[in-house]
Amino acid sequence: MGATAPTASTARVPPPPVLRGAAGLRERARGALLGLAVGDALGAPAENMKPSEIRARWGRITGYVAECPCGTDDTEYAIFSGLLLARHGAALTPALVGAAWHEWIADREEGPFRGAGFSERGTLENLRRGLAAPISAQHRHAWSDGLAMRAAPYGVFAAGRPAEAARLVAIDGSVSHDGEGIYGGQAVAAGVAAAMAGAPVVAVVASALAAVPDDSWTARSLRRAVTAAHRGERAVRSAVVIGGYPWTDLAPEAVALAFGAYAAADGEFTDAVLTAVNMGRDADTTAAVAGALAGAARGAAAIPGEWAAAIGPARGSCLPAMAGHHVLEVADLLTPSPDSPPAPAHEPAETLP
Structure with a gap:
C-alpha cells in the first residue's frame, strides 16, 4: 500500500532525534550519505520500471531484491563530489571541478558503465575534446538528474546553510549541467543542508524551494509533489511524471518524486526510501535522494541495520578511481571530528525558511 493521508498512525512517527555538536553532525552526515547509498542499492533493480511492472515482478519492494545489492553510478558520483569538496571546500571553482573530472574520470580508463548516464557521457565527450565549463555542459542531457544524484x-558540508550548499553544488554542476539540471542539484543540496540542521519536513522542502527560481520547472514540480504527498505515492507520481516521456532521468521529475516520497513518509527513513523505490522511473536516483534527506534528518541510526550492512566500499564499476572509497569515509571527511574543539564561527548562520 502507498503512503496515506496523515492519521493517528502516521502521527506516531517519531520526531527527528536531538543530535547536537560535532558528534550529532557526524551522525547526520553518515545518515545522509549512507542513506543515499542504501536508496541507490534498493532502487537500482526498479530503475526505468512502471509501478505495475514492479508489482508484477515483486509485489511490493520492501527490501533488497538484488542478490548482491550495491550502489550504482549515483553512489560513485556522490563519492566523487564528496572527495572533490573535501579537497577544496568553499574555495571550489569551475576550473577545479573540471580538473577533477579530468584527473578522476575523463583521462582514465572507464568502467563498464562508461561514465554512467547520458549527461555524464556528454560531459566526458566535451571534456575530451578540450572544452571547459560552462561549454562542457552544452549537450542534449544538461537537464538530467545527474547533478541531483551527487548533490x-x-x-x-554546508549543514544548516542551504544557500551555501546551493552555491557550491552549482559550481560543481557548471561542468556537466545547465538550467533545470542545475536547479535539481540545488534543491537537493539545500534540502539536505536544512535536514542536517534538524529542520522539520516542511522547512526542508521550503529550503529546497528557496534555492531555485520560483517559476522553474523544478520548483513547480516540487510544489505539486509535496502538495499531493498526503494522498500517497500514486498521487505524487501522477502529479509530476510526464506520461509517455522516454527519459526517466529528467531532473524536475526525479527531484520532485524524491521530495514527494520524503514528504509522504513524514521524513521517516524506511517509508521515504521504499515509497521512492516503488514509484519506479529513475528509482535508484529518487530513492537515493529521499534516503539522503531522511538520513540527514534522522541520522545513521534510523537506517535498518541489514540495509546498512550491505553497503561496502565502492566497486568502481562506473568510476574506477572511486573503487575502495566508502560513503562513510566521505561523510567523516566532510564533518568535524567529534574529538575536535569547536571551530571559531567565521560565517553567519542562515535562517531556514
Missing part, C-alpha cells in the same frame, strides 16, 4: 555531499 547530497554539499548539503552535508
Whole structure:
C-alpha cells in the first residue's frame, strides 16, 4: 500500500532525534550519505520500471531484491563530489571541478558503465575534446538528474546553510549541467543542508524551494509533489511524471518524486526510501535522494541495520578511481571530528525558511 493521508498512525512517527555538536553532525552526515547509498542499492533493480511492472515482478519492494545489492553510478558520483569538496571546500571553482573530472574520470580508463548516464557521457565527450565549463555542459542531457544524484555531499558540508550548499553544488554542476539540471542539484543540496540542521519536513522542502527560481520547472514540480504527498505515492507520481516521456532521468521529475516520497513518509527513513523505490522511473536516483534527506534528518541510526550492512566500499564499476572509497569515509571527511574543539564561527548562520 502507498503512503496515506496523515492519521493517528502516521502521527506516531517519531520526531527527528536531538543530535547536537560535532558528534550529532557526524551522525547526520553518515545518515545522509549512507542513506543515499542504501536508496541507490534498493532502487537500482526498479530503475526505468512502471509501478505495475514492479508489482508484477515483486509485489511490493520492501527490501533488497538484488542478490548482491550495491550502489550504482549515483553512489560513485556522490563519492566523487564528496572527495572533490573535501579537497577544496568553499574555495571550489569551475576550473577545479573540471580538473577533477579530468584527473578522476575523463583521462582514465572507464568502467563498464562508461561514465554512467547520458549527461555524464556528454560531459566526458566535451571534456575530451578540450572544452571547459560552462561549454562542457552544452549537450542534449544538461537537464538530467545527474547533478541531483551527487548533490547530497554539499548539503552535508554546508549543514544548516542551504544557500551555501546551493552555491557550491552549482559550481560543481557548471561542468556537466545547465538550467533545470542545475536547479535539481540545488534543491537537493539545500534540502539536505536544512535536514542536517534538524529542520522539520516542511522547512526542508521550503529550503529546497528557496534555492531555485520560483517559476522553474523544478520548483513547480516540487510544489505539486509535496502538495499531493498526503494522498500517497500514486498521487505524487501522477502529479509530476510526464506520461509517455522516454527519459526517466529528467531532473524536475526525479527531484520532485524524491521530495514527494520524503514528504509522504513524514521524513521517516524506511517509508521515504521504499515509497521512492516503488514509484519506479529513475528509482535508484529518487530513492537515493529521499534516503539522503531522511538520513540527514534522522541520522545513521534510523537506517535498518541489514540495509546498512550491505553497503561496502565502492566497486568502481562506473568510476574506477572511486573503487575502495566508502560513503562513510566521505561523510567523516566532510564533518568535524567529534574529538575536535569547536571551530571559531567565521560565517553567519542562515535562517531556514
